[in-house]
Amino acid sequence: EIVLTQSPATLSLSPGERATLSCRASQSVSSYLAWYQQKPGQAPRLLIYDASNRATGIPARFSGSGSGTDFTLTISSLEPEDFAVYYCQQRFTFGQGTRLEIK
Amino acid sequence: QVQLQQWGAGLLKPSETLSLTCAVYGGSFSGYYWSWIRQPPGKGLEWIGEINHSGSTNYNPSLKSRVTISVDTSKNQFSLKLSSVTAADTAVYYCARERIVVVVAATHNWFDPWGQGTLVTVSS
Numbered sequence: 167e168i169v170l171t172q173s174p175a176t177l178s179l180s181p182g183e184r185a186t187l188s189c190r191a192s193q194s195v196s197s198y199l200a201w202y203q204q205k206p207g208q209a210p211r212l213l214i215y216d217a218s219n220r221a222t223g224i225p226a227r228f229s230g231s232g233s234g235t236d237f238t239l240t241i242s243s244l245e246p247e248d249f250a251v252y253y254c255q256q257r258f259t260f261g262q263g264t265r266l267e268i269k
Numbered sequence: 270q271v272q273l274q275q276w277g278a279g280l281l282k283p284s285e286t287l288s289l290t291c292a293v294y295g296g297s298f299s300g301y302y303w304s305w306i307r308q309p310p311g312k313g314l315e316w317i318g319e320i321n322h323s324g325s326t327n328y329n330p331s332l333k334s335r336v337t338i339s340v341d342t343s344k345n346q347f348s349l350k351l352s353s354v355t356a357a358d359t360a361v362y363y364c365a366r367e368r369i370v371v372v373v374a375a376t377h378n379w380f381d382p383w384g385q386g387t388l389v390t391v392s393s
Contacts, residue, residue: 198377209363210314212381216370221381257378258316258329 168192170254170261178269185241187264189232189254197233198256204263205250213252214239241266271296273384275364277349281391287351291364291384298322298345302367304380305338305349307360315360319367320347354391361386 169192179185189199197217202210212221214230217237227242241248249268254261277289291303299322306316318328320338328336337350351358365380 196375196377198375200379202380209383209386210380211383212379215368215379215381216377253314255314255379257376260314260316262313 168195168256168259170256170259172252172254172261172264174264175262176265176267178267179244180269181244181246183244185239185244185248185266187239187252187266189237189239189261191235191237191256194234195256199230199232199237200255201230201239202253202255203248203250204253210253271366271382273364273366273382275362275384275387277362277387277389279388279390281354281389282393283355283391284353285391287354287358287362287389288348289362289364289387289389290346290348293345293347293366296366298342302369302378303340303347304365304367305362306365306380306383307358307362308386309357309360317349317351317362354389356391359389359391361388363387 171190173188199217201214203213204210213224213228218230229240231238249266251263251265253263272294273291275291302319302321304319308314318336318338320326320340322342326338335352340347363386364384367378369378
């Protein structure tokens with residue numbers, strides 16, 4: 167079973183800054199990785215699928231990269247609404263999440 | 270635009286059976302898999318199982334002995350039953366559409382959209 171490890175657990179940044187979130191797989195998953203955003207009291211929302219494809223309606227400031235075992239979600243310039251928890255997912259496994267909080 | 274709306278009992282006693290239903294509006298029901306995913310309070314996401322329009326299922330091995338997912342294509346609905354619940358089953362339960370792509374021998378998937386979630390609390 168593949169294990170997904172996200173880092174850091176918590177990331178403290180200010181609006182306008184660049185955010186870089188990491189997801190590492192315990193074995194190669196090719197480019198088959200998705201990213202989700204979850205705000206308090208809401209269901210997760212798909213941001214990125216197949217490592218680098220933005221889902222419908224997702225702003226261009228969100229981008230995904232990586233292949234094999236190392237993946238990155240980048241938010242180029244943080245907006246106030248971007249502070250949330252982010253999860254990566256491969257098949258039926260989710261990472262433990264990264265909390266992006268306002269510094 | 271596809272929307273998922275879910276409902277079911279929110280408070281159960283230990284040993285009872287959890288029962289939730291998810292209705293799909295505004296899109297095709299066939300051609301996709303439909304999943305249940307849960308999230309204990311303050312914790313991460315755990316996939317429970319999936320079903321397609323033909324009734325083909327796949328379950329998380331850790332829950333398989335207690336889970337049944339069924340489908341009603343006449344209503345574009347699918348349902349989750351989890352038997353013999355304990356406090357450890359307390360969680361927000363989500364339904365979600367699963368997009369699956371098969372490329373050569375590899376299968377990849379993602380979940381979009383999700384239902385609004387139902388908090389199920391197990392307490393005596």
